Amino acid sequence: MFRTRPDHRPETVQVFVEGRALMVPEGSSAAAAILISGLSSIRETPVSGSPRLPWCMMGVCFDCLAEIDGVANRQACMVPVVAGMRIARQHGAREVQR
Amino acid sequence: MNLVPVKAAEAPRKFDLAIIGAGPAGMAAAITARECGLSVLVVDENAAPGGQVFRAAELAGADPALARDMAPGLELIARFRALDITYRPGTTLWMLEPDTGTLSLARQGESMEVTAERTLLATGAQERPVPIPGWTLPGVMSAGAAQIALKTAGMVPSGKVVLAGQGPLMWLLANQLIRAGVMPVLVETRTQPILRTALEAGGIFSGFGQLAKGIGLILKARQAGMRVITGAKHLRAEGSARVQALRFEGGVEPCDTLLLHEGVIPSTHISMAIGLEHGWDARQLCWRPKLDAFGASSHARIAVAGDGAVICGWEAAVAAGQLAALDAGLRLGRISRADRDFRAEASAAALLQARALRPFLDALYAPSQEILAPPEESTIICRCEEVTAGSLRWAAAIGATGPNQAKAYLRCGMGPCQGRLCGSTVAAVIAETRNVPVEEVGHLRPRAPYKPITVQELASAQQRVDSLP
Ligand SMILES: Cc1cc2nc3c(=O)[nH]c(=O)nc-3n(C[C@H](O)[C@@H](O)[C@H](O)COP(=O)(O)OP(=O)(O)OC[C@H]3O[C@@H](n4cnc5c(N)ncnc54)[C@H](O)[C@@H]3O)c2cc1C
Ligand code: FES
Numbered sequence: 001m002f003r004t005r006p007d008h009r010p011e012t013v014q015v016f017v018e019g020r021a022l023m024v025p026e027g028s029s030a031a032a033a034i035l036i037s038g039l040s041s042i043r044e045t046p047v048s049g050s051p052r053l054p055w056c057m058m059g060v061c062f063d064c065l066a067e068i069d070g071v072a073n074r075q076a077c078m079v080p081v082v083a084g085m086r087i088a089r090q091h092g093a094r095e096v097q098r
Numbered sequence: 099m100n101l102v103p104v105k106a107a108e109a110p111r112k113f114d115l116a117i118i119g120a121g122p123a124g125m126a127a128a129i130t131a132r133e134c135g136l137s138v139l140v141v142d143e144n145a146a147p148g149g150q151v152f153r154a155a156e157l158a159g160a161d162p163a164l165a166r167d168m169a170p171g172l173e174l175i176a177r178f179r180a181l182d183i184t185y186r187p188g189t190t191l192w193m194l195e196p197d198t199g200t201l202s203l204a205r206q207g208e209s210m211e212v213t214a215e216r217t218l219l220a221t222g223a224q225e226r227p228v229p230i231p232g233w234t235l236p237g238v239m240s241a242g243a244a245q246i247a248l249k250t251a252g253m254v255p256s257g258k259v260v261l262a263g264q265g266p267l268m269w270l271l272a273n274q275l276i277r278a279g280v281m282p283v284l285v286e287t288r289t290q291p292i293l294r295t296a297l298e299a300g301g302i303f304s305g306f307g308q309l310a311k312g313i314g315l316i317l318k319a320r321q322a323g324m325r326v327i328t329g330a331k332h333l334r335a336e337g338s339a340r341v342q343a344l345r346f347e348g349g350v351e352p353c354d355t356l357l358l359h360e361g362v363i364p365s366t367h368i369s370m371a372i373g374l375e376h377g378w379d380a381r382q383l384c385w386r387p388k389l390d391a392f393g394a395s396s397h398a399r400i401a402v403a404g405d406g407a408v409i410c411g412w413e414a415a416v417a418a419g420q421l422a423a424l425d426a427g428l429r430l431g432r433i434s435r436a437d438r439d440f441r442a443e444a445s446a447a448a449l450l451q452a453r454a455l456r457p458f459l460d461a462l463y464a465p466s467q468e469i470l471a472p473p474e475e476s477t478i479i480c481r482c483e484e485v486t487a488g489s490l491r492w493a494a495a496i497g498a499t500g501p502n503q504a505k506a507y508l509r510c511g512m513g514p515c516q517g518r519l520c521g522s523t524v525a526a527v528i529a530e531t532r533n534v535p536v537e538e539v540g541h542l543r544p545r546a547p548y549k550p551i552t553v554q555e556l557a558s559a560q561q562r563v564d565s566l567p
Contacts, residue, residue: 001354002253005278008161009252027157028251036253040339041236047484051339053236057243058150059143059549060224061481062514073550080145
C-alpha cells in the first residue's frame with residue numbers, strides 16, 4: 001500500500017477504483033491509483049489463482065493488466081490517469097492481442 | 099477507450115531520423131541531429147520526456163525528495179523541447195521493419211505508420227529480475243517501481259519498508275525515500291569486498307567524481323539512521339495474501355513493502371526482435387547489441403545508444419546519443435566525415451569519463467548465482483505462466499537446449515510479457531543445468547507486436563496503410 005504526499009504534489013485527479021471514488025496525484029498511472037486505493041490485488045493468476053499487484057511500474061512485467069474504462073487487458077502502469085477514469089480488477093485469464 | 103484520431107496532416111510521415119525513447123540518449127541524439135540539419139521524430143511511450151532517470155522531471159522537479167536529482171534532466175528537457183523536433187509522447191513503437199525503415203506506432207487507440215532513413219533505438223534499460231521465493235506476493239515490487247511511483251506521483255510505500263539487493267540505484271532510492279519521509283531498512287546482498295574489488299577493477303582515480311557521489315549517498319543514508327544489514331544470502335519473501343517479512347540466512351525483517359533490486363540490464367526486446375546481432379557481456383552478465391563506436395548496429399539503417407546498448411548511466415547515454423546522431427548526419431550526407439569526427443571528440447571524451455568507474459561497479463555489484471539461476475525448485479521464474487525453476491530444470495534435462503525450446507515445453511516467454519522479465523533467468527537456468535556457458539544457450543527471439551495492441555489500433559493501422567498517397 002502507498003500513501004500520497006499532498007504537500008508536495010497538491011494537484012489531484014478523481015478516478016474510480018473498483019467503483020470507489022479516489023483522489024490521486026496528477027501524473028499517476030492507473031496502476032499507481034490501484035496502489036493508493038489499497039486494493040489487495042489487481043488480479044488473480046489464471047494458473048494458480050494467486051493474487052498479484054504491479055511489479056515493475058514501467059511496462060515490463062504485465063502484472064498490472066486491468067480493466068480501464070471498460071477495456072480489459074490494459075497495462076495499467078502505462079496508462080496515465082484522467083478525471084473520471086474507471087479502473088477495475090480483471091477476472092479470468094488475461095489475454096493479449098497479438 | 100479514448101479514440102483520438104491522428105489527422106494525416108498533423109505530422110509528416112517521412113523523417114531522416116526516428117528516435118525511439120526520449121530519455122537522455124534519445125533527447126541528446128535529437129538535439130545533435132537537429133544541429134546537423136536532420137528532420138527528427140522522437141516517440142516515447144511515456145507521457146513526458148526524461149526516460150527512467152528523469153522520469154516526470156517537469157512534474158517532480160520541485161519535490162524536495164527528488165529536486166537535486168532531476169535538475170540536470172530539466173536542463174536537457176528544456177533544450178530538447180525548444181528545438182524543432184517532432185516529439186510524440188504517449189506513443190509506442192510496436193513494429194519496426196528495418197529494411198524499409200517503416201515504424202508502426204500506437205497512440206491512444208490509433209495506429210500510424212511512418213518511415214525514416216535511419217532509426218535510433220534509445221529504449222534504455224530494465225531492472226534485472228530478482229526471482230527469490232515469494233517475489234510474486236503482493237507488496238513485493240522492484241525498487242525501480244517504487245521510484246517510478248515517487249517520481250510520477252510523489253507517493254511512497256506506507257508502513258514498514260525493506261529494500262533488499264544491491265547496486266548504486268538502491269542507495270539512490272534509499273536517499274530519495276528518506277528525503278520523502280520514509281525510513282527503510284536496507285538488506286544488502288553484496289558479496290564482493292569493496293577494497294579488493296577497487297584495486298582489481300581500477301578506474302578509481304579517473305572515476306573519482308562518480309565515486310565520491312556514490313560514497314556520499316551511502317554516508318547520508320547511514321547518518322540519517324538507516325539500518326543496513328550486509329552480506330545477506332538466501333532471501334525469501336514470506337506472507338500469505340501479501341508480504342509480511344523478508345527472511346534471509348541468520349535473520350528476518352518484518353515488512354509491509356519489500357523492494358528488490360539487483361541492478362539493470364539493457365532492454366533488448368526490440369533490438370532482438372528485429373534481428374540485430376547481439377553478444378553476451380560477461381562482465382555485466384547480459385546480452386547487448388553489437389555496435390561500433392558510433393552505436394551503428396549490424397543493420398545498415400539501425401543504431402542503438404544509451405543503457406539499451408550497454409549499462410553505463412545517463413551521462414554516458416547523452417554522449418552515446420550525440421555520437422549516434424553525428425553518425426546519422428554523416429550517413430545521410432549532411433556532414434562530412436572530418437566534421438563528424440571533429441564534433442565527436444567531445445562526446446567520445448565524455449563517454450570515456452562516464453565509463454571510468456563502470457568496471458568497478460560491475461564487479462562490486464555482480465549478482466550472485468542464486469539470483470541469476472534460483473536454486474530452489476519451487477521458485478517462480480516466469481511470472482506470467484508461473485513456471486518454476488524446477489520445471490525449467492526438468493525441461494532442460496530432457497532436451498530444451500535454449501529459451502526458445504523451453505518456451506515450447508513450458509510456455510515461459512509466451513505470456514503477455516513475451517519473456518521480457520524471465521528471459522535472462524530462463525537462459526541462466528538452462529545454461530546451469532546443461533553445464534554450458536549462457537552464450538551457447540542463446541536468447542529468446544521476440545516478435546512484433548512488441549506491445550499488445552488493440553483491435554481498433556490494428557484496424558486503424560490498416561486504414562492508414564491503404565490511404566497512404
Ligand atoms: C526503473 C529504472 C530506474 C532508474 N532510475 C535511475 C535514476 O534514478 N538515476 C540514474 O542515474 N539512473 C537510473 N536508471 C538507469 C537508467 O538506465 C539511466 O542510466 C538512464 O535513464 C538511461 O538513459 P537512456 O536514454 O539510455 O534510457 P531511458 O532513460 O530508459 O529512456 C528510454 C525511453 O524509451 C522509451 N521506450 C522504450 N521502449 C519504447 C517503445 N517500444 N516505444 C516507445 N518508447 C519506448 C521509454 O518509455 C523510455 O522513456 C534507472 C533505470 C531503471 C530501469
Ligand atoms: S507493473 Fe509491470 S507492466 Fe505494469
